[in-house]
Amino acid sequence: MKSESHELPSEIMELQMGPSHPATHGTIKFNLKLEGEKVLACDVEVGYLHRGFDKSCEQVTWTQVIPYTDRLNYASPLINNVGYALAVEKLIGAETPPRCQYIRVIVSELARIHDHLTCCGMAASELGAITAGFYMIEAREMITRITEDLTGARLTVTYVRIGGLKHDLPKDFSARVRQSFRIIRKLLEDCDRLLSRNRIFIDRMSGVGVISRDAAVGYSLTGPILRATGISYDVRKAFPYLVYDQFDFDVPLGSKGDNYDRFVCRVQEIEQSMRIIEQALEKLPVGPVWIDDPRFVLPEKEKVYNSIEGLMHHFKIIMEGVHVPAGETYFAVEGGNGELGFYIVSDGGGRPYRVRVRPPCFIAMGAFHKMIEGYMVADIVPTFGMVNMIGGECDR
Amino acid sequence: MPEPNLRLSYLQERLGAKVLEAMQAQGDDVILVDGSDLSETFRILKEDPKLDFNFLSDITAVDYWKKKEPRFEVVYQLVSLQRKTRLRVRVPVPESEAAVDSLTPLWPGANFLEREVWDLFGIRFTGHPDLRRILLYDEFQGHPLRKDYPVNLCQPRVPELQVEGTFVDERSQNKLMRLKHSLGH
Numbered sequence: 001m002k003s004e005s006h007e008l009p010s011e012i013m014e015l016q017m018g019p020s021h022p023a024t025h026g027t028i029k030f031n032l033k034l035e036g037e038k039v040l041a042c043d044v045e046v047g048y049l050h051r052g053f054d055k056s057c058e059q060v061t062w063t064q065v066i067p068y069t070d071r072l073n074y075a076s077p078l079i080n081n082v083g084y085a086l087a088v089e090k091l092i093g094a095e096t097p098p099r100c101q102y103i104r105v106i107v108s109e110l111a112r113i114h115d116h117l118t119c120c121g122m123a124a125s126e127l128g129a130i131t132a133g134f135y136m137i138e139a140r141e142m143i144t145r146i147t148e149d150l151t152g153a154r155l156t157v158t159y160v161r162i163g164g165l166k167h168d169l170p171k172d173f174s175a176r177v178r179q180s181f182r183i184i185r186k187l188l189e190d191c192d193r194l195l196s197r198n199r200i201f202i203d204r205m206s207g208v209g210v211i212s213r214d215a216a217v218g219y220s221l222t223g224p225i226l227r228a229t230g231i232s233y234d235v236r237k238a239f240p241y242l243v244y245d246q247f248d249f250d251v252p253l254g255s256k257g258d259n260y261d262r263f264v265c266r267v268q269e270i271e272q273s274m275r276i277i278e279q280a281l282e283k284l285p286v287g288p289v290w291i292d293d294p295r296f297v298l299p300e301k302e303k304v305y306n307s308i309e310g311l312m313h314h315f316k317i318i319m320e321g322v323h324v325p326a327g328e329t330y331f332a333v334e335g336g337n338g339e340l341g342f343y344i345v346s347d348g349g350g351r352p353y354r355v356r357v358r359p360p361c362f363i364a365m366g367a368f369h370k371m372i373e374g375y376m377v378a379d380i381v382p383t384f385g386m387v388n389m390i391g392g393e394c395d396r
Numbered sequence: 397m398p399e400p401n402l403r404l405s406y407l408q409e410r411l412g413a414k415v416l417e418a419m420q421a422q423g424d425d426v427i428l429v430d431g432s433d434l435s436e437t438f439r440i441l442k443e444d445p446k447l448d449f450n451f452l453s454d455i456t457a458v459d460y461w462k463k464k465e466p467r468f469e470v471v472y473q474l475v476s477l478q479r480k481t482r483l484r485v486r487v488p489v490p491e492s493e494a495a496v497d498s499l500t501p502l503w504p505g506a507n508f509l510e511r512e513v514w515d516l517f518g519i520r521f522t523g524h525p526d527l528r529r530i531l532l533y534d535e536f537q538g539h540p541l542r543k544d545y546p547v548n549l550c551q552p553r554v555p556e557l558q559v560e561g562t563f564v565d566e567r568s569q570n571k572l573m574r575l576k577h578s579l580g581h
Contacts, residue, residue: 046508046530046531047529047530047531047532047533050531050532052540054516054541055540055541055547056547059547090422091422093422215504217450217451217477218503218504218505219503219504219505220451220452220453220454220503220505220506220509221505222453231477233451233477238477238480239480239482327421327422328421328458328471329421329422329424330424330454330473330482330484332453339453341453341454341473343454343456343471343473345458347463353458354458354459356454356456358453358454358456358473362508362512363505363508363509365508366504366505366507366508366509367504367505370504395531396531
């Protein structure tokens with residue numbers, strides 16, 4: 001507040017923050033209009049990582065789209081794979097066997113834990129809590145190693161296929177996951193003691209980046225950002241898919257819609273995801289992981305090399321792609337950032353006609369100016385951290 | 397299944413002549429809606445207490461070049477958070493008059509989504525506060541997700557912006573002039 005006797009001439013400063021900035025993760029530019037430290041207006045410029053996902057998908061076969069989906073939300077690639085495969089399977093009208101569904105739930109939840117640990121760890125370290133950040137990175141590394149053991153890759157997993165999975169779980173998966181969860185729970189407990197009642201952390205996160213419930217619904221926000229305002233919309237509960245309705249898990253809700261609530265929502269969701277995985281590992285049924293339909297499933301290698309029918313079958317599926325019946329469909333899964341939807345249009349051939357991803361963090365960036373107007377420049381860092389914009393998903 | 401049919405028939409009754417077609421696709425409710433006066437149609441969908449579609453999930457478009465007439469279809473995904481129902485609204489848009497009403501007055505979240513459809517398809521949204529490119533750079537020519545845009549089309553080079561008050565290295569300008577001169581310009 002300026003006193004009347006000290007009227008200094010001032011003008012609004014226009015500052016560009018980004019696209020390459022040490023405290024913002026991902027390539028994004030904020031065109032800020034500042035009055036001193038206060039943000040008057042913020043125009044968000046996205047698109048620096050636009051790689052033409054939609055157009056690329058139209059050029060390749062249905063199965064060849066799956067590596068493209070890995071690179072969408074690259075903090076949780078398995079969720080993207082699962083979402084896309086479920087959308088295509090919905091159009092086909094196929095339902096995968098129970099073991100496949102359980103494994104898809106397990107990998108989705110592992111990817112969700114990975115995403116939330118990345119987000120919270122980075123947010124904490126940007127505020128200066130580097131130790132807590134590194135603890136979460138160590139926890140995340142456990143998940144990444146499990147993913148690598150399962151799929152062969154840390155990030156570009158390409159594990160799910162249309163009609164099944166690439167292969168079944170390794171033998172020691174369950175024991176390894178349980179062992180990792182013991183370590184992750186210990187690390188999260190340490191982070192909780194470092195952060196949750198930390199005066200500096202609360203001052204920087206609580207009451208900052210607030211968005212009201214009506215604004216959150218109006219701006220089409222989903223995921224932890226929406227749940228932090230108190231609205232309980234989780235696609236796993238509202239429109240259950242796979243076998244989520246058979247698990248007992250809670251959906252953490254906030255009340256104020258500020259950064260602190262988003263942080264706590266994400267950390268609690270990690271615990272809930274671990275609960276789901278433990279239940280799924282207990283109930284995991286035996287059986288095949290592929291649907292029993294020769295139109296979508298590659299034949300056994302013995303048949304491919306030893307019979308002409310197997311060879312032709314393999315050749316047709318690989319070269320032409322699986323033939324998805326003509327039509328259009330939309331399927332949404334709960335991604336790390338919210339409702340991750342796939343709208344696909346097929347013309348009956350082996351290549352998609354249109355693949356559209358509903359990117360939750362792109363839409364969140366549309367609401368970002370609302371979360372930051374009136375706050376200070378330093379508040380952009382925690383707010384942007386907790387929105388968890390992943391460039392691959394935002395810009396595709 | 398009685399319930400979805402009831403919903404679809406209520407939609408047809410409420411929106412009247414605007415609904416061109418109402419169908420069920422793999423268990424989803426889908427309606428094809430006429431594009432004229434679209435904001436009124438969506439206002440009814442949002443505010444009618446029996447429909448209550450208060451959440452706009454997604455706006456996208458599909459280009460049915462040479463496959464269907466009219467060429468484009470703008471697709472809206474609506475969710476009713478209270479009733480836990482989804483609705484897909486498809487609006488056919490002709491190429492000659494590629495414009496529909498903007499939904500930004502009803503849902504501010506439509507802002508970025510409509511900008512993306514304009515950027516990649518070239519469909520205008522009348523009443524949008526700031527319709528400009530979002531994912532691509534401003535000098536980009538064309539709308540790449542249209543089917544008649546070749547995948548490997550090269551964009552023309554963007555000339556360097558002359559920004560007022562900035563320093564321009566004389567040596568680089570001279571080199572450029574000498575190069576041009578040597579090439580006969």
